[in-house]
Amino acid sequence: MAHGHVDTGRGNEATIDLEKYTEMVLKLDEAQDQIKLMEKATKELKIATAGAQPYEKFSFGALFRDENDINEKSIIGFASFFLMMCFGITDLITALLWDIDLKVSETIYTSFVVVTLGSFGISEAGKAFNGK
Numbered sequence: 427m428a429h430g431h432v433d434t435g436r437g438n439e440a441t442i443d444l445e446k447y448t449e450m451v452l453k454l455d456e457a458q459d460q461i462k463l464m465e466k467a468t469k470e471l472k473i474a475t476a477g478a479q480p481y482e483k484f485s486f487g488a489l490f491r492d493e494n495d496i497n498e499k500s501i502i503g504f505a506s507f508f509l510m511m512c513f514g515i516t517d518l519i520t521a522l523l524w525d526i527d528l529k530v531s532e533t534i535y536t537s538f539v540v541v542t543l544g545s546f547g548i549s550e551a552g553k554a555f556n557g558k
Contacts, residue, residue: 499545499546499548500545500546502541502545503541503542503544503545503546506538506541506542506545507538507542509538510535510538510539510542513528513535513538516528
């Protein structure tokens with residue numbers, strides 16, 4: 427048996443059986459290779475099972491179920507953003523073509539801004555805290 431002497435740095439010396447140390451290092455290397463293979467297999471299985479899941483068609487009734495993949499907050503935010511854009515585009519068109527200012531209540535416009543920012547903010551906060 428080959429023995430090696432190692433200085434521990436505190437003035438003490440330790441004796442190491444080099445064959446056992448080499449054997450342990452080789453076992454550790456084999457274990458790390460197996461872990462990498464298992465992680466690769468796990469990723470492949472996740473991809474395969476995701477592809478095997480049935481695709482659910484969108485239905486209006488699915489919005490009201492508790493268990494669905496639809497993010498209702500994003501739908502509300504998009505609708506609010508769309509209406510806000512409609513107000514802005516209509517205001518620009520009436521101002522450029524007919525020299526008429528569209529009278530949009532500041533309260534209504536501000537409400538759309540708050541709903542848009544609020545729903546997208548809540549949606550993103552939910553993703554951050556739920557780990558999605």
